[in-house]
Amino acid sequence: MQSWFTFELNGAECRVDGVATNKTLAQFLADRGTWPEGPCFAPTDSWAGGDLVLLATIDAVGRPKYRAVDATLLFLPMMAGQDIWTWEAFCLMDPGHTVVRAMRAASLECGPRAEARLGLLLVEGYYRQDLRWMGQLREQLDGIVTRTANWRAIERVARQIFAKAERMRHEAEQIAQASGVGKLIQQGRLDVFDDIFSRHLVAYYPEDDEDLSYVDESKRRFYRPKTLVELLQLKNQYPDAEVIAGGTGMGQTAGKSEWETLISTEDVEELRVIRKEPNHWEIGAAVTLTSVGETVGRDVGPLGKLLSRFASRAVRNRATLGGNLAIAATYGQIAPLLIALDARVHLTSLEGERDAPMAMFFDRGGKSILRPGEVIRSISVPRFTESILEKRGSQSRLCDAYMVTLRRSLCEPLMTGAFAVELAADGTVKKAWIAYSGVSDRPLRARKAEKELVGRKWNEKAIMQVLPSVNQEIKIEDDRGNDDYRRQLVITLFQKFYFQHPKVADDVAVELGAASEFAHPEQPFFDALALGDKSVL
Ligand SMILES: Cc1cc2nc3c(=O)[nH]c(=O)nc-3n(C[C@H](O)[C@H](O)[C@H](O)COP(=O)(O)OP(=O)(O)OC[C@H]3O[C@@H](n4cnc5c(N)ncnc54)[C@H](O)[C@@H]3O)c2cc1C
Structure with missing residues (x-):
């Protein structure tokens, strides 16, 4: 078994040595010290929104994606080999990232933690290829913005940001049609944004690492097998082991929990x-x-x-x-x-x-x-x-x-x-x-x-x-x-x-309830912002 592993944090390798298997990524980042104006990754309640980071990943149909995830629910060994970005990286980018510029220009008046939460959800949305409808925009931000009184302003900024992404994709698709590389755009393999994060994302292929077998200083074990047979054998070998999937249920007690052995389902091909x-x-x-x-x-x-x-x-x-x-x-x-x-x-x-x-x-x-x-x-x-x-x-x-x-x-x-x-x-x-x-x-x-x-x-x-x-x-x-x-x-x-x-x-469904009157989930959010309007952001 290995007593260390690495992951990428804001584009640089981060090595973890012997750290407890039940420590969360948020606790780890808090211990590393914080960026003066940034989110502090101190203990927080995930039901209040948590502290988010962006994780590069491959979606169900094989396209590279950024996903905003709650670092307070991530057990550190889950991060082995992963590619993680914090809000800090986006704020320090020069020239400024579209999302940061749009948020600052709108003076959303949220504290650093709320800004980071919202910012990373907007970044995820910005790079999402399928985000076109009002219903999706709400789905992207819901849960975070339903807790603020600032929804109108946030929605306006979100529409601007996502409309800009849509316009860039639209233009790239037109060029791609002419040059015959349209498929690369659909596969998320053509960079239409030309910034360090998008360049990183299109090139992202998770390394086909060996299975992870990590042991911490207290001899607690964390396994990440690749096949179902391996997972079942481990479960047989350690009858008291706990299987861990996304960790959002178990992560709520992370730090306090004392699991001797955790077996992750995350890399098991048959379960994915x-x-x-x-x-x-x-x-x-x-x-x-x-x-x-x-x-x-x-x-x-x-x-x-x-x-x-x-x-x-x-x-x-x-x-x-x-x-x-x-x-x-x-x-x-x-x-x-x-x-x-x-x-x-x-x-x-x-x-x-x-x-x-x-x-x-x-x-x-x-x-x-x-x-x-x-x-x-x-x-x-x-x-x-x-x-x-x-x-x-x-x-x-x-x-x-x-x-x-x-x-x-x-x-x-x-x-x-x-x-x-x-x-x-x-x-x-x-x-x-x-x-x-x-x-x-x-x-x-x-x-x-x-x-x-x-x-x-x-x-x-x-x-x-x-x-x-x-x-x-x-x-x-x-x-x-x-x-x-x-x-x-x-x-x-x-x-x-x-x-x-x-x-x-x-012939048609009868729609009842107030929600349907103003929700318009099928309405494109960029309707009001003409696709060709370059003045938007
Ligand atoms: C802020 C917040 C909001 C939430 N809201 C909701 C909600 O609205 N509704 C709701 O139902 N839940 C909610 N949850 C609880 C939890 O997020 C979900 O139930 C989630 O789907 C659990 O999935 P997971 O992959 O994260 O499970 P994990 O936390 O990884 O595991 C949960 C349990 O399932 C077991 N397990 C996992 N995979 C397998 C498997 N393949 N076979 C056998 N056992 C397995 C684990 O051993 C563990 O006991 C919420 C949690 C948080 C933190």
Whole structure:
């Protein structure tokens, strides 16, 4: 085993010798001393936004990307071989970086920490190739800006910055079309920005290092194997070892935790796959929620919508789907939707493989059916194309999830309801799914009500007829408070699902709720800023 490793910090090699495996990157940076005016990386609450750094990485479809991540949740050995930038690097760049110049010109009046948080999220957005719509702009910054009163000013700056990036990409694409290198732009391999960070990013290929086996001064171990077999063998060798994925769940107790052995899933090829099959999506357990949203979420609308409000961009950039399910948080908002999507979870150990429908994965007491030595390998999410539905004797499938929280994001959900119905051509319900989290010690499914819906016409009368069963089956059984309110929500979320979706006779969905009136998620944010307008920044 090795007692040291290196990573790149702001373009220079940084060596780590014997440092504790449970130390976070934020603690490490704080110990190194801070830049006088910069963020201090002192202990902070990740639920308040954390302290961010930018991580160069390769996305689910193989393109190099910068991802803003919370350094307070990153265990230091996770950084071995990684390429990290802090806000300081952008502020010191000469000539000034577009994002820094735009923020300074707008006098956003935020403290150094908030400025760094916002700045790095804007930098990530600036280099994002897919950022075009208002909904994406909000998704990029939500969780951080929903905590400030400065949203209007921030949104204006963000639109300027992202519009500039869009204009540069647009111009580069026009040139590329003529010279036949358009593919390089799509692959993120052509530098359209010409600054030190963009040059660095297009050249970024993570080194194909050996597996990491690191031991700290207290003999605590951190392994980062490359294959599933190695991971399972390590788990077998160290029965008390804890598997670690994105670390956003475990990182909250970093420093205080005393794990003797940590085994990271981050480099395990088999757990990082994301595959679109004719009948389903196969999502490796170690795929981040951002990657799930940007691939599966584009195809499976309700999943994309739900993930865009999960925690914050910086958390989603690390948090994995497998980690989320393994935690089995009673308020977890993804599980009910996966139930409504009829997803299955695949588990693996040295003894073999097994799988289970999503609803059967969770056990009493906030636990799951995972056995010692077993890990989540993947989650399969069915695709409901017209031909697949036809084979099932259905014509259409409605599915949605509703999350109730105190704030739009970066906030523990109070309750989530997810629903789906498959309808025959005459509007008869062929199959139904009604699931909730945040009500009990595990996600609950209203199976009796689902059965009662089958064979009925999908109309208001049917909804009213099954509500008593929903009420009876979905009991508030935890001690999180607001019981009366949550009892009401069980009913109203289901009704909302009915009223917000097209009826057999309708051509279009009925949109309810204030959000839809001003959200305009599909509106391009650069509309107001003509692409050719060079005066913008
Ligand atoms: C600020 C903040 C906001 C958050 N908001 C939410 C929220 O809104 N909703 C929510 O549900 N959660 C939330 N979380 C909790 C957490 O971020 C998520 O649940 C996340 O998806 C966990 O994934 P991870 O990859 O980071 O898991 P990790 O922290 O790496 O691991 C969590 C647990 O899962 C186990 N594990 C990981 N991968 C596997 C695997 N493949 N097989 C078996 N076991 C595995 C680990 O051993 C560990 O016990 C939040 C956390 C923070 C810090």
